[in-house]
Amino acid sequence: MAKELTPRSENYSQWYNDLVVKADLAETSAVRGCMVIKPYGYAIWEKMQRALDDMFKETGHVNAYFPLLIPKSFLSREAEHVEGFAKECAVVTHHRLMNDPNGKGVVVDPEARLEEELIIRPTSETIIWNTYKNWISSYRDLPILCNQWANVMRWEMRTRLFLRTAEFLWQEGHTAHATREEAEEEAQKMLRVYADFAEKWMAVPVIKGVKSANERFAGALDTYTIEALMQDGKALQSGTSHFLGQNFAKAFDVQFVNKENKLEYVWATSWGVSTRLMGALIMSHSDDNGLVLPPKLAPIQVVIVPIYKKEEELAAISEKALQLVADLKALGISVKFDDNDQKKPGWKFAEYELKGVPVRVAMGPRDLEKGEAEIARRDTLTKEQMPFEGLAQRIKLLLDEIQDNIYRKALTFRDSMITCVDSYDEFKRVLIEKGGFVSAHWDGTTETEEKIKEETKATIRCIPFGNQPEEGTCIYSGKPSHQRVLFAISY
């Protein structure tokens, strides 16, 4: 088969790249670190967008659009933010090209230098808070609950399709509030929305928690995160929500008159998920045969493949197949009847397995005689004969079962990969031999965190919400600790 993937056991990283390219999800482009998202990959992203956007709107948010370019000086207004974000970014210095006076092509027109350089947004807190300044004067103007779907750019040195690219697509919510409590609740609420989306739509179980100071977003007082576990035992940060305190309001002088008629700085949050979720989706469920997609995000939920030798066989099968197509569509299920006669059924089976279509229906003359069809599940790779009678309804239930099964499988794996350890030796051994999340006592200092990272590559993924207090000693420093935190090697 032309589209064979490197097996996961041989080289997980190569398997991932093979899969992304061969399943037509994305590919590298002529521009360093930037990807082309191909139609099949984009169709999955669109389904994610639609579901997330509905969830944002249900929680009272509206969409808006802010400029792609940010004046350089904005970035240095918030001191921590510039350290974390403003360095590796695309800088626009000129606004015109001219014909090369020495020959072919075009060159930058030296006369068209900008007075102040502009940066392609790596994230939009600065330009948005500069805008909010004009929108807010009284508590009556609050809260502002805006979201933006946009492209952003960070000049990453090592890039991987979907997981880390120079340009990526994302949404960024930016909210403004009259009180600290309201902003904190908003940041946590949006993290819950992300967790719900990951679990109910992507079928990816996640751990909700708060980041250590060291792993916080540049400019935030608290960063909340959802952490997922990939099949190779590495963690993947899948969405973050930040309580920004009054930092950006102070940097951009955004004050409001509160109910007591006093001037006060506005409280802020921001939160985002990106096309990185595509990486999480792919790596959570897929296998050596290709993608495994949860039915709720699959662009094609059911494919029907006719098995025939003679034209009249195809005609008879088509009649049954088109009836099934109509029945499935009436139930809101996306379905493709692949009667392309240039390709053999075996080729099609492999192709739709690669593409992760959740349910495959095969129909041959003998099935027709018996009044049934062969139904194959992508998640378990099992096959079953089912009668035509009530087939669409049965497939609908099957899709729900697959969605559920994919989630439970990922959850069982994830839960089996959380290991409690009480010594640094055990910690290191688990990281090497097993991987996954390691739950361990930590003394709460950035110093210890960085030492552990240096020696093992593991970082604190989060301090889980609802963590039980537990007295213990830090696995690294031996100092007292009051709770366990989750470490892992991550993407």
Next chain:
Amino acid sequence: MAKELTPRSENYSQWYNDLVVKADLAETSAVRGCMVIKPYGYAIWEKMQRALDDMFKETGHVNAYFPLLIPKSFLSREAEHVEGFAKECAVVTHHRLMNDPNGKGVVVDPEARLEEELIIRPTSETIIWNTYKNWISSYRDLPILCNQWANVMRWEMRTRLFLRTAEFLWQEGHTAHATREEAEEEAQKMLRVYADFAEKWMAVPVIKGVKSANERFAGALDTYTIEALMQDGKALQSGTSHFLGQNFAKAFDVQFVNKENKLEYVWATSWGVSTRLMGALIMSHSDDNGLVLPPKLAPIQVVIVPIYKKEEELAAISEKALQLVADLKALGISVKFDDNDQKKPGWKFAEYELKGVPVRVAMGPRDLEKGEAEIARRDTLTKEQMPFEGLAQRIKLLLDEIQDNIYRKALTFRDSMITCVDSYDEFKRVLIEKGGFVSAHWDGTTETEEKIKEETKATIRCIPFGNQPEEGTCIYSGKPSHQRVLFAISY
């Protein structure tokens, strides 16, 4: 009233700007020529996007995403394209900032100069055809029917909100075909989709036609256009579709093996509409009181305003109002019940007129007694008492009637503004005294076209589809002409 608009008769251009800002559609940003699209404006754009996207998908297109940045050298591959597009654009020259060694803030790191400059896409033909090269080898790979929703940037000198901004949002379709005929049909089909959208959703009548050579897209063999007429008698090009021939395939060496097993260059189209449509929508229908939105694109289709003095009156009205809200929602109608007690009904009436909400329902104690409500139409500014019984259904019909009425009104105006002239004096007089489209004989040369533009500012908007052949003489040169073309002064 704080939000008064400059009357159209006094200063149409100022009226437009006032309206865009005061109705919370968009505002200028800190970045020259770039706008912030505010939530209310964006909600209209989202409705446009959704409707267009559905139409693209119904005609077999899929979405994808290509890089924001384009290598400078790509732009000069297609000779005409670079002349038309590559000059006024944002140029990325560096990929890193550093702390200013002399003090505060950040500066561009001179070490981080890019080997080849990158351009923020002004349009994506070049990067997309460079990608298609890898997707196409046989006629079996064709057609490719891709669309992209994206931001683009053109460094315009004079900008106006929505109509001409440095950054704007748009969709760009890029298709690849095995035959000339198929590509030409595709370009025309998409123009028909645009015209349908303009007329059925935006309620904006448009004239479909082909551009003269002079007004063609840089790199196209033919550019098709839909042209709308604004209330001030100026034309607005609202969407274009280009038959690109084999120009980009040749520039990027994209060949395929055809059914006769011979290598051939691929045939191409591209087509786009942008946030400029927001300008067309606003200027087609709105009046001195504010926006007039066609119901199909109105974020809020119906607003209910309670008229009361005492709390118990509000309670009684609310009961009725919430029932109406539920009934309208059940019919798929978006509705807002504005019971905010900080604002007087008069303020609310003016505000929702400004925002273009198509139907306003007012309910006071006396209406309740009589079992009716006051229904006001935004398009005609008329009011009518209607019984509660069957009110939601009546409003649904009213919304259809308003959609229809807005379109007919614009159509009647547009048709009254097409004037046939047979001399250059008459041509000039009509342009000055009346405006609108002027239908006149033209000798078919670019020279004449440019002279007329120089002397009158009028350009050939299009040669309408289905134009009747008619013998005559060019109004400017007196040379023979075989058909009339449409001139206008345009945005």
